[in-house]
Amino acid sequence: MSDYQQFLAERDKIDFLLQKGFRIKSVTENLSGAFVEFEKASEEETEIQVLHVLTAEARKYFSVVLMKQTNHLD
Template identity: 40%
Template sequence: MSAYEQYAEEKSKIDSYMKQQYVITGVREGLSGDWLELKHPGGDEATLLVETADARKHFANLLLKQSLAP
């Protein structure tokens, strides 16, 4: 899998959670990537491993937007 394909797959997963109204509640950094901790208003929780730098930039932008939302 190319680097772009991996990024596109990770971005798609992140966007899918966001469309389902999940919010990012935490980020844990590790040697293999960052673990996103997500929570749905209904109580469901999920974690997602993000390995590519571009996908990390994407979720960082979403996190900033989330923190600025009223």
């Protein structure tokens, strides 16, 4: 799979989780990419999903999403 195709797949996974009502809770970066923890809280339970992001483009993408989420970007 090309790097661009991998980025598209990772971006789609991020967008899917956001559409389902998840928000980025935390990010842990290391030499093999970034582990992005998404959280969806409801009155009954809190659901956690962790996504391993490998491409630099997808890390930039979720960084922008995180900035928007914290109201630093409109």
